[in-house]
Amino acid sequence: MKKKFTSILIIAAMLILCACGNSANEPNDTSPVTMTDPSGAEITLPKQINSIVVLAPSLSEIVVSLDMGDKITGYDSYSAGIAGLPENVPTFEITNPDMEQLAALAPDILLVTNESLYDQESPFQSLIDAGTCVICVPNRDNIEGIKSDIQFLASALDASEKGSSLLEDFDEQLKELAEIAAGIPKEERKRIYFEVAPAPNMYSFGSGVFLNEMIEWIGAENILADQSGWFTVEGETIAAANPDVIFTNADYLEDPVQEILDRDGWADISAVADQNVYCIDNNSSSQPNHNIVKAMRQMAEILYPDYYAAK
Template identity: 40%
Template structure:
């Protein structure tokens, strides 16, 4: 991710809680049996995850996704051939540069209309200014659906089920969720057995403008699940904190998801005044995979595994590192 775009994106995703937009529609192909068609039709959502009424086409062959988390979920569900355009981040993250792309913050809805998509997935990021840029598309009958960014893992599961119901991929979805839940339970069981909890801070943005996650966020839930204590867990949502606050709370581990400086770990280790912070003294400062801990979909399981092994390498020694041989998609 380029420096100029990385910081606004990461912060907007987590601070505005708006990185997940989608509401794909039912996908009935030539091989669908009458029984499958009936089931898909019966499960078709009539509102999106924001509560807006939607009317899904009988068949969806073309989709525009304007949120990386939604795009990744669609790829997981086998919908790559249905995608006709994506936001610029999705193209960059998932190797979809051959598709037409749109700026998430300033989408060209006139060009979208020309593409004639059956369904457009949106994210609250596109409406962060307060206006709905997709209204002209809704007004001409295009199915546009929105999913607010999930603040919990349970909400992520429901978002995934919603997407699957819209594209007629419920069976694949439940298989993915079953595997996700199996791995999550394994991590949670280990986390519940940890007695000496390490105190952790996650940096979403680095000094001097440090941002982190408090309670009511899936980041806080992920830390608690693996037996760690968020030093800012007594505060709500995503928040700005001072260097002095972090130094005073003296975390045992510092996790950074900053990917817009050359060496974020070295930047933390070299901060003036941080020489006596336990994490710095012991070298427990780690860079986590930004996508895996920020995109609210089933791939957060990879982020949870990575954080667990960084914080408690012995306790989670039996868990495979998803990034051991390179970054996961």
């Protein structure tokens, strides 16, 4: 009798363990995960992520940094050349991608920014209906927003551990730059004009743009910070503001620095007269992601070599 009772207990314990195991694992494996993307849209993540298409270089760089580059099966033409992206895969326009080609790829996830929402309320609805999870990450205008996007993408792509490491490194570099900037005396702080498109249609920015925050973060001042957003600017405005240093990232010109130095009416600007005109890396100064620290450090070492260059 005692032997029979012991056997019953063992069987009961085994049944309980099996039941607990199923309840602990099955929901994670079978239940869809629904969340809100940075654009405010509700999305349902796929159970497994085997293929990703990215239509923005800023997002391509984040996905690669999350060690998910091998999952990318297509990307925008501006992302071409980013280290870590696969070669010989389809490329697309950002603002008007080939929908038939996208549908043929049938990616598990499509990553876009607000630049891809070209004059339509829901241009990717057919892909969503076919089962693709479309995630929109609008271009950010500040550093905190960039951090938030990295954290979101790491979670959505099931790369939280790598995302935490990436954000930790980003934060450490930002902290280092800010601590150095805090030690620069007010009288040594430089006034900057940063140009993103050259004459005759000069284009720059004021407050509310991540580039403006980058300039202020390293201890400098944007001469156009009294305005907001992105805008065209007149040459007379820059001449009157008389910046100490001019930066440009218009690297598609043969010699963007010389083009600025040779402009009519700019000879008396301090930056031009003193030859303080520099070309800044276009990629890291244009894409709102963790790589902005490369452009920040480049600018900082040009502006304040005694403070930053030795670091």
